Amino acid sequence: MKTSKKAITLTLLFNLFVLFTFAQTESNNSKITVAKFVKFYNSNQQDSIFHIFSPKTKQELPLEKTKAFLTQLKSRYGNIKQADFQSYQSGFGVYKTELDKGILTISIAVDNNKAITGLFAKPYEVDIAAKIPRNLTPMQLPFKGEWTVFWGGDTKEQNYHVAVNFQKNAFDIIITNPQGKSYKTDGKTNEDYYAFAQPLLAPCDGEIVLTVDGVKDNIPGKLNPMFTTGNSVLIKTKNNEYILLAHFKQNTIKVKQGDKVKQGQQLGLCGNSGNSSEPHLHFHIQDAEDFYNTMGVKCYFNKLQVNGITKSDYSPVKGDKIKMAN
DSSP states (O other): OOOOHHHHOOOOOOSOOOOOOOOOSOOHHHHHHHHHHHHHHHTTOHHHHHHTBOHHHHHHSOHHHHHHHHHHHHHHHOSEEEEEEEEEETTEEEEEEEETTEEEEEEEEEOTTSOEEEEEEEEOOOOGGGSOSBOOSOOOOSSSSOEEEEEOSSSTTTOGGGGSGGGTTOEEEEOOOTTSOSBSSSOOSGGGBTTTTOEEEOSSSEEEEEEEOOOOBOOTTOOOGGGTTOEEEEEEOTTSOEEEEEEEOTTOOOOOTTOEEOTTOEEEEBOOBSSOSSSOEEEEEESSSOTTSOOEEBOOEEEEEETTEEEEEEOOOTTOEEEEOO
């Protein structure tokens, strides 16, 4: 579920620095100029952005190059929704910038005439130390019956997801028979798998912020890395946790973006879509909506049965057989 950092990095850096300042409050000049930049950017007034460049910046970045950069930025990330000042670094005002399709760090240097003397854009890098260590919202298992944790835990041996920040605490969960098999006969069709078409439920109350429902289910053993999560649902809680349930069966998702859901409400049916080799549920919590600038949150379920024993506030690991507690 990775993408090349080079492929998503949009970088424009002029070696035109204004006087370094240690001030960590946004100056009035920066505030005025950045507001203009956002307004002109969102309304596609690229000429107007060029006109608030300093004379030297205009020489370094002619109008056609300016337009090419802004067009590329708009195509990849969409409009700017909010730009929050963070600090000054080497004369640049640094802004955590939320756009339609992601979060960027946009750094803008402004001179005493309110002209832009430098511009730099790159993917926003989260402060790992400030991230949520575990879920605050009470969670219940998102299914009925007994399922088996195929991947889950804190080590690479237990959970291959640990290598990727946004899914480091993810679970892959299947249904197995007493012999440990996840299918009934030969496993050649999705319908042969115990998990296929089983109802998947909301683990908590929240708001649906993303749904995908048109990806075909794979033939078992064949993956679809072009649509990694396949048919999926992303739920936002009141505590700003984002719960992803992935690999639903095609055309079975019952919710849409903007819906409010209650814990236990059916979301859809388990499938085998996306980067999936057999029908299963991928489940994880992340601390932001943007997959590539977020950190996985360790998930503890409120109450459940684990290998026949009732446990509270427990995070399952590989091999656990889990179901809702009575």
